[in-house]
Amino acid sequence: MSIIKIRNLVKKYHILEKEFSVLDELDMDVGEGEIFSIEGKSGIGKSTLLNILGAMDGFDSGEVQVCGIDIGYLDEKGKESFRAEKIAFIFQHHLLLPDFSALENVSIPLLIRGYSQNKAEKEAISMLEKVGLKDRIHSHPSQLSGGESARVGVARALVAGKKLILADEPTGNLDRENSRNLMSLIQELQKDLKFSLILVTHDMELAALAHKRNQIFQGKLKPAVIPQTV
Numbered sequence: 001m002s003i004i005k006i007r008n009l010v011k012k013y014h015i016l017e018k019e020f021s022v023l024d025e026l027d028m029d030v031g032e033g034e035i036f037s038i039e040g041k042s043g044i045g046k047s048t049l050l051n052i053l054g055a056m057d058g059f060d061s062g063e064v065q066v067c068g069i070d071i072g073y074l075d076e077k078g079k080e081s082f083r084a085e086k087i088a089f090i091f092q093h094h095l096l097l098p099d100f101s102a103l104e105n106v107s108i109p110l111l112i113r114g115y116s117q118n119k120a121e122k123e124a125i126s127m128l129e130k131v132g133l134k135d136r137i138h139s140h141p142s143q144l145s146g147g148e149s150a151r152v153g154v155a156r157a158l159v160a161g162k163k164l165i166l167a168d169e170p171t172g173n174l175d176r177e178n179s180r181n182l183m184s185l186i187q188e189l190q191k192d193l194k195f196s197l198i199l200v201t202h203d204m205e206l207a208a209l210a211h212k213r214n215q216i217f218q219g220k221l222k223p224a225v226i227p228q229t230v
């Protein structure tokens with residue numbers, strides 16, 4: 001079963017008077033339960049593509065089906081419920097709410113979905129345990145290390161059991177050791193929870209996790225060129 005199907009996607013931007021196509025007749029197919037990397041140099045259109053997949057940004061033409069929904073036809077309200085019901089995001093800067101504890105940050109997606117406080121907390125605690133933060137549930141973001149904040153971000157993304165996770169440079173501001181820890185955590189959780197993960201990254205080690213490695217080149221998605229080690 002496919003979770004993402006894109007045909008002939010075109011996304012244009014205007015800079016001064018000039019129009020340019022960042023994405024130019026791009027096709028993309030992702031199956032359920034796949035880790036799918038999107039690599040490519042800075043400014044090539046990786047975040048642009050991810051934002052379109054998450055219905056955060058519009059596009060000029062083409063067909064974009066995500067979780068069986070044709071997102072080109074959604075109005076603002078439709079986009080909002082599509083995001084709330086189908087998609088979870090993991091960001092480079094985690095974007096945790098600073099005035100709330102780890103537990104509260106992870107509970108919020110469940111409260112939004114209508115869980116009772118009690119049930120939301122139970123699920124959130126169990127998710128925080130899975131990411132190794134059992135002892136930190138009451139800490140606020142300012143009291144957490146970068147690696148711990150990143151893990152809270154992962155817990156928040158996964159807690160509601162969504163089947164599609166969009167991650168933009170999730171290890172972008174972590175050191176090598178914390179990146180490796182986060183990578184193996186994501187990999188373990190993916191085996192267990194079987195979500196599909198779209199992984200935008202510059203990090204070759206992280207990209208090596210992917211079942212399918214791809215890069216954006218000249219506005220299209222192509223198989224990534226993987227450097228040979230000798």
Ligand SMILES: Nc1ncnc2c1ncn2[C@@H]1O[C@H](COP(=O)(O)OP(=O)(O)OP(=O)(O)O)[C@@H](O)[C@H]1O
Nearest residue numbers: 013014015022040041042043044045046047048049
């Ligand atoms: N709102 C905008 N208006 C005009 N141009 C934009 C806009 N947003 C992005 N761009 C341009 O579109 C191109 C793609 O940007 P995008 O953010 O998708 O790159 P990226 O591959 O994610 O890069 P990085 O690896 O640096 O994050 C860039 O050349 C950028 O300058």
Ligand SMILES: [Mg+2]
Nearest residue numbers: 046047048168
């Ligand atoms: Mg980007």
